[in-house]
Amino acid sequence: MTTQTPQSDNVITQQAQAILRQNDRGGYTIPTDRLYPYQWNWDSAFVSLGFATFDLDRAWKEIETLFEAQWPNGMVPHIVFRADDPNYFPGPSVYGVQQDPPTSGYTQPPVATSAIRWLYETDHNVGEARMRALFSKCLAWHRWFHRERDPDQQGFITITHPWEARDNAPDWDKPFANIDVSGVGTYQRRDLNHVDVDARPKKFDYDRYLTIVKYGRENEWDQNILVSQGPFRIADPGITFILHRADRDLQFLAATLGETEAEAEIQQWLTRTEQGVSKLWNPEIQAYTTLDLKTGEWFDGITCAAFLAFYAGLHSNETTDKGATLIAHLERILSKVQYGLPGFDPDHPAFEPVRYWRGPVWAIINYMAVRGLEEQGYSELAQRIRNDTGQLIRNGGFPEHFSPVDGAPCGGKNFTWTAAMWLAWFS
Numbered sequence: 001m002t003t004q005t006p007q008s009d010n011v012i013t014q015q016a017q018a019i020l021r022q023n024d025r026g027g028y029t030i031p032t033d034r035l036y037p038y039q040w041n042w043d044s045a046f047v048s049l050g051f052a053t054f055d056l057d058r059a060w061k062e063i064e065t066l067f068e069a070q071w072p073n074g075m076v077p078h079i080v081f082r083a084d085d086p087n088y089f090p091g092p093s094v095y096g097v098q099q100d101p102p103t104s105g106y107t108q109p110p111v112a113t114s115a116i117r118w119l120y121e122t123d124h125n126v127g128e129a130r131m132r133a134l135f136s137k138c139l140a141w142h143r144w145f146h147r148e149r150d151p152d153q154q155g156f157i158t159i160t161h162p163w164e165a166r167d168n169a170p171d172w173d174k175p176f177a178n179i180d181v182s183g184v185g186t187y188q189r190r191d192l193n194h195v196d197v198d199a200r201p202k203k204f205d206y207d208r209y210l211t212i213v214k215y216g217r218e219n220e221w222d223q224n225i226l227v228s229q230g231p232f233r234i235a236d237p238g239i240t241f242i243l244h245r246a247d248r249d250l251q252f253l254a255a256t257l258g259e260t261e262a263e264a265e266i267q268q269w270l271t272r273t274e275q276g277v278s279k280l281w282n283p284e285i286q287a288y289t290t291l292d293l294k295t296g297e298w299f300d301g302i303t304c305a306a307f308l309a310f311y312a313g314l315h316s317n318e319t320t321d322k323g324a325t326l327i328a329h330l331e332r333i334l335s336k337v338q339y340g341l342p343g344f345d346p347d348h349p350a351f352e353p354v355r356y357w358r359g360p361v362w363a364i365i366n367y368m369a370v371r372g373l374e375e376q377g378y379s380e381l382a383q384r385i386r387n388d389t390g391q392l393i394r395n396g397g398f399p400e401h402f403s404p405v406d407g408a409p410c411g412g413k414n415f416t417w418t419a420a421m422w423l424a425w426f427s
Helices: 007-021 041-051 056-067 111-122 124-148 171-179 203-218 222-229 239-256 261-279 304-308 321-335 363-375 381-394 416-425
Strands: none
Touching: 007 041, 007 239, 007 416, 041 056, 041 261, 041 304, 041 363, 041 416, 056 111, 056 124, 111 124, 111 239, 111 321, 124 222, 124 239, 124 261, 171 203, 239 304, 239 363, 304 321, 321 363, 321 381, 363 381, 381 416
């Protein structure tokens, strides 16, 4: 790999800051112009870490505007529609959610809680009051997850739409095949006007995305119905691990703020997940995988979500056979590609290096994976992935994602969370 001069990195940092400012819409950012013209949930969490490197007040504002769209039941939606932009489909009318501002009907991984902790640790004096104002909102969101998405208290989280996790990941191919799309009707995608078709989900996927949305809208987003009877019900290790990490960070906030009752409540969630997450360990391939709750079938491949177990705080290098097995998988996968971490196992026949969540490298996934690997004692692997991320951005700029095979930039351009991850790591 070519070593860049510090001056080159300084220029890249200036470019990254410019992208955040360019995609700022007055208190919230969009991921990229035209392709994603709204506020996205976990995007905002990662973006706040980028802003924190040069404008801490603006970093806090990014999280605060996200929580302005929180539902009365505690859920924080995955899209906040602050305008009806014709460049994006499906827009607010497709969801039919009666909220102000309008939102989607789904959520996303609760990275925001962890971001709040990281922002607070950047400057306690600036952060304490803002953290305190957000604490009850985070607590309500986490309660929603544990109440609505783990109703039987099994210790893992159910997703009800792929957009809550990894949009068109290969995990969903088999569950999707069992979904009746005869009622989906006609529609016009907008994403293909802005991005190469080879990098986007196929019509097969979109037919099912919209069928699942239609089901949610017709059932008025009743979580009990979606989780118990919906067309897509998957136990997902990725969102389970991210929530577990966020629960740990929320417990830190509770302890810092003297919220002792909440601290005890959160400990119950942590204990339940630590005991229950083993139910997502696929014995056939010896890794954490998704589980189709409609059929009881495991997915047969290893995605980047499996390695977020370390980010969750599980499997240090001094404990557990599962941790050693995951590391062996990770080492094998990294040996197959020029740049890590690929979103999907390159040895699997469904691997596609440039198509969205079917193989590309994502800077945000790398950021979480590296934090976890470092914290659990796997410093060499963490450094490999971090270095790869920096080199991808040096060579390819700030796209949505990258090919792990040759580093080619893919998806949307001038992408906010990629710029933010550069700032969080390399500025």
